[in-house]
Amino acid sequence: MKANASAARTQTITQPKLKPPLKWAGGKRWLVPHLRPLWERHRHRRLVEPFCGGLAVTLGLRPERALLNDVNPHLINFFRWLKQGLVIEIPMANDRELYYRHRQEFNRLVREGQSHTRRAAELFYYLNRTGYNGLCRFNKKGAFNVPFGKYGRINYRRDFTAYKEVLAGWEFMSGDFAAVPLDPEDFVYADPPYDVEFTQYAAQGFTWEDQVRLAEWLAR
Ligand SMILES: C[S@@+](CC[C@H](N)C(=O)[O-])C[C@H]1O[C@@H](n2cnc3c(N)ncnc32)[C@H](O)[C@@H]1O
Structure with a gap:
């Protein structure tokens, strides 16, 4: 556990910072300094984001392994090409x-x-x-x-080739959050659309029923 933590610190220091490549509504880059202390103790785990959006959190925390999902297939297609070193x-x-x-x-x-x-x-x-x-x-x-x-x-x-190495251990999928296969050892960060009028992310929006469904899914 101690060895894990010090390897993680070295990694954080030596790897160049990579900015989220897209503009994305609700991006949580500002939250990363607050999430990092929680994450550091668990960084040997797989990070799962059922609502990865513009990837601000995963790029900020830089896990070795991640499972990243978003209902928007075009966003996920972009990330899959990013993983291949898009130019x-x-x-x-x-x-x-x-x-x-x-x-x-x-x-x-x-x-x-x-x-x-x-x-x-x-x-x-x-x-x-x-x-x-x-x-x-x-x-x-x-x-x-x-x-x-x-x-x-x-x-x-x-030139996005710098992202290739960082994304190497990250898997991408696109669909509803409930289809994300969770492992009991996963560290999950869930950032769903807010419960406000603005529900522009998906054609059908994210309803109050979806918020309840998500709470039940996370509580399983
Ligand atoms: C608040 S944003 C996430 C922002 C992300 N944390 C970031 O830092 O960029 C919410 C995301 O949820 C996605 N989304 C909406 N409905 C969804 C659903 N049913 N399942 C999975 N993702 C969904 C949207 O496409 C959007 O990218």
Whole structure:
């Protein structure tokens, strides 16, 4: 246990910091310094996030093993490509015309069953960084419909190879939280959508019944 803790400290010191690559509503980067003391005693465990969102917590805590789930399949597709050391090749600029062209292509890929591709992951990153407020919103037909953003300047990142080593021991899945297979030894951090009007994450939203279902699932 002691050896584990000191190895973990060394790891924290030597590994370069990696920022969450996306803008994500409800991101908990600010909470990481408060979670770290709780996590340090358990960092030999697998970290499970049933609502991983923009990955701010897992990237902050840097577990060796993690199981990360989110109901948003495009987000998880992006992370799966990140794990492979994504280098973005599409043109990226804070330009209205380019934004709508890329949005159209992303929606075509989704319609044609190509949302698991690297191209879709690249477009998802670009749309997330360039669209209005980093929102991720889909219409009833499943088309991404966020308008062009209002940023003065955007620093796009193309080379994500630094993430490859860090994500090597992390598994990704996409679905409802209740399908996440938990092990009794897991350390679970659950950050569901808030119980407020804003339920933009999933087309069907996250209802009060979902909050109750989650409380029951966590209490098992
Ligand atoms: C508050 S955010 C999590 C933010 C994350 N902790 C971070 O730091 O970026 C909640 C996440 O729950 C996801 N979500 C919504 N309904 C879900 C469900 N039924 N099962 C799993 N994930 C869900 C949303 O897509 C969203 O990414």
